[in-house]
Amino acid sequence: MGNYFIVRKKAEFQTSRWSGGSTTQLYLYPEDSSYSEGNFQCRISSAAVEVDKSDFTSLPGVKRYLSIFEGNLEMVHGEADRVCLQPYEVDCFDGGVPTVSFGRVTDFNLMLKNGAEGKMETARLKAGESLKLEPKAGENLLAVYVRCGKAEAADCKAEEGELLLCKDWKESVVLVNSGKEETGLGICRVRV
CATH class of the missing domain: 2.60.120.10 (Jelly Rolls)
Structure with a gap:
């Protein structure tokens, strides 16, 4: 799935x-x-x-x-x-x-607001580094903003200034810095 x-x-x-x-x-x-x-x-x-x-x-x-x-x-x-x-x-x-x-x-x-719960995290990944995210406590929306660099998750690639969005987050995700420079990420994990 x-x-x-x-x-x-x-x-x-x-x-x-x-x-x-x-x-x-x-x-x-x-x-x-x-x-x-x-x-x-x-x-x-x-x-x-x-x-x-x-x-x-x-x-x-x-x-x-x-x-x-x-x-x-x-x-x-x-x-x-x-x-x-x-x-x-x-x-x-x-x-x-x-x-x-x-x-x-x-x-x-x-x-x-209006019953949503969640939190924000940030990450900096060096070239080739990865970060594994697991949904917790009913979290079902994952949004990853690529502030600088490049990132990919589940064969979906985003560049600087773009947002990786999973509207039905069900299982662990591995974020990978797919570029040659450091990637800076803003990560929002939400239960809606």
Whole structure:
């Protein structure tokens, strides 16, 4: 039976402007839902933060994961919860808590809502290296964003800026760096 992957290309993504830069929506589930209407369960995106200080949009009821691919990011959640992220580190926080960030970065986001559960991971693979992922606790959606380099899974290949997507994740997956340079990955494991 196996896992079936598709590759979503850059041309398929929606990019929009916000007060601090631009956001590219990589995937939204259900696919007929709307981020602006808030009726989604899972949203995966990457944003370019182009200002030194930005206020996050208040998203009550949304569990957020955030990582950065380059630069340094300092975030303050609420009054005193301070987090400093280096590239490929991940933070998880409540989208309803006021959050301010400091730093110009490219980030990677996972938003979970309306009963969806999951988590974000990151990985850097050297040429020829691989990473095995097993679905846990009912996880059935796997999305792997190739920030840099090349990656493949189950004979499906993705290049920089593309998303490997398995909408019916049932068994272990081996991600392989199929290029000659380091591959940087943002990995979202979700139960919807």
